[in-house]
Amino acid sequence: MRSPESKPHLSLARILEMNLGFLGLQFSFGLQQGNMAPIYSYLGASEASLPLLQLAGPMTGLLIQPLIGALSDRTDSRWGRRTPYFLFGAVLCAFGLFFMPLSHSILMAVSMLWILDAGNNITMEPYRAYVSDRLNEDQHEIGFLTQSAFTGLAQMLAFLTPSLLVWAGMNQDWVDAHNIPYTARIAFMIGAVLSFSTILWSIRRVPELPLSLAERTRIAAKPKGLAATLKEIGSAIRDMPPAMRRLAVMSLFQWYAMAAYWAYVIYSIGRSVYGTEVATSSGFHSAVLTNGVMAAFYNGVAFVAAFAMVPLAKRLGAASLHALCLVLAGIGMMWLPHITDKALLFVPAIGIGIGWASIMGNPYVILAGAIPAERTGVYMGIFNMMIVIPMLVFAATMPFCYGPLLNGDPRNVLTLCGILMLCAAIAVWTVRERNGEGLPVGSTRF
Numbered sequence: 001m002r003s004p005e006s007k008p009h010l011s012l013a014r015i016l017e018m019n020l021g022f023l024g025l026q027f028s029f030g031l032q033q034g035n036m037a038p039i040y041s042y043l044g045a046s047e048a049s050l051p052l053l054q055l056a057g058p059m060t061g062l063l064i065q066p067l068i069g070a071l072s073d074r075t076d077s078r079w080g081r082r083t084p085y086f087l088f089g090a091v092l093c094a095f096g097l098f099f100m101p102l103s104h105s106i107l108m109a110v111s112m113l114w115i116l117d118a119g120n121n122i123t124m125e126p127y128r129a130y131v132s133d134r135l136n137e138d139q140h141e142i143g144f145l146t147q148s149a150f151t152g153l154a155q156m157l158a159f160l161t162p163s164l165l166v167w168a169g170m171n172q173d174w175v176d177a178h179n180i181p182y183t184a185r186i187a188f189m190i191g192a193v194l195s196f197s198t199i200l201w202s203i204r205r206v207p208e209l210p211l212s213l214a215e216r217t218r219i220a221a222k223p224k225g226l227a228a229t230l231k232e233i234g235s236a237i238r239d240m241p242p243a244m245r246r247l248a249v250m251s252l253f254q255w256y257a258m259a260a261y262w263a264y265v266i267y268s269i270g271r272s273v274y275g276t277e278v279a280t281s282s283g284f285h286s287a288v289l290t291n292g293v294m295a296a297f298y299n300g301v302a303f304v305a306a307f308a309m310v311p312l313a314k315r316l317g318a319a320s321l322h323a324l325c326l327v328l329a330g331i332g333m334m335w336l337p338h339i340t341d342k343a344l345l346f347v348p349a350i351g352i353g354i355g356w357a358s359i360m361g362n363p364y365v366i367l368a369g370a371i372p373a374e375r376t377g378v379y380m381g382i383f384n385m386m387i388v389i390p391m392l393v394f395a396a397t398m399p400f401c402y403g404p405l406l407n408g409d410p411r412n413v414l415t416l417c418g419i420l421m422l423c424a425a426i427a428v429w430t431v432r433e434r435n436g437e438g439l440p441v442g443s444t445r446f
Contacts, residue, residue, distance in 0.1 A: 018206035024198035030158025041279035042179035058391035069381025080208040082126035092119025097192035101185035148361030152302030160296035253424035255390035267410035301353025326425035329355020334418030337411030
């Protein structure tokens with residue numbers, strides 16, 4: 001198998017190019033976070049049903065990413081190990097983005113979301129493995145935190161696009177026959193172009209390294225077929241490194257909080273800032289745009305913070321740094337629903353942005369150093385299960401506790417999000433326990 005020393009040391013410019021595809025991919029996720037709940041509401045869905053209607057993301061992630069991860073580990077094609085999955089996923093993603101804002105019913109919107117999330121998930125897992133494949137261990141921090149930076153930049157642009165269209169002269173209340181604003185339609189179509197073009201640029205400019213003879217021999221010797229792939233996933237779960245097991249606890253709190261935040265932050269702003277809970281009102285349209293600007297701001301913070309975290313992760317350890325960032329995010333989420341002035345929303349958004357930058361980078365730094373290189377794909381896919389299972393738990397529980405326990409008030413949901421983020425910080429702090437070498441787990445050497 002190729003030794004880490006044989007991998008070329010990439011310049012920052014090349015690392016940026018290889019992660020440019022993440023810009024298009026995360027632009028897509030940003031559009032979902034900022035627009036799917038409102039689209040469902042425009043089409044007549046109730047607030048309590050929103051988690052169930054957004055099951056496409058966690059379900060496709062649970063089913064697809066571990067499978068794609070295991071398959072890509074075993075792929076030896078003329079186009080590379082990960083590249084075929086990049087391209088197929090990008091096509092599906094572009095298709096889903098283009099047709100989503102044309103939905104005329106909840107059923108059509110749900111169907112488009114399933115296609116969109118399938119494409120995103122097919123692309124996402126191999127992209128994480130691609131960074132680990134392509135870079136030496138001493139460049140893992142810059143590789144994964146660059147992905148985090150592109151996440152911040154892309155989602156900033158995705159959330160900001162509708163407001164930019166309004167500032168350019170479009171009427172925020174100009175809607176089609178199904179109450180979906182035309183600003184959303186244009187934003188999604190821009191996303192369709194970006195999702196495909198940026199991934200194509202990355203794989204053309206920074207192609208995968210050719211497999212060594214030893215790697216080809218190892219792949220050829222592995223049993224083929226779905227049963228063998230599922231067996232590999234089961235074996236990887238059984239042999240999961242201790243650091244990865246401890247990250248699962250953190251993920252449960254962290255991703256439940258993020259799923260709840262994305263689902264209900266617009267509704268919280270609608271009540272606290274604009275005094276409305278009617279989805280078809282002009283005040284609610286204003287809440288959607290305000291959340292877009294605020295989310296663009298915190299993603300801009302994430303873009304800057306991700307680069308600042310590179311030296312900090314080396315010095316403090318990724319786990320310690322992540323715990324600190326989660327505390328800041330938790331404070332921001334608990335503070336947000338108590339703000340009634342639009343301008344002040346941007347203060348707690350700073351903490352949320354710092355936490356988001358860390359979420360999209362530091363756990364992967366910890367993970368990349370803990371897993372065997374030959375099983376990178378399958379373990380990245382399994383790690384995604386630790387992201388989507390909390391989202392499934394959220395979808396299964398929130399409809400039942402939204403009214404009885406949270407008084408049907410989205411502001412209470414955001415308070416819960418903040419508490420869960422603090423729990424995640426405590427959980428990731430335990431990942432700092434020393435391993436056999438006496439190094440903090442999450443440092444650059446394992």
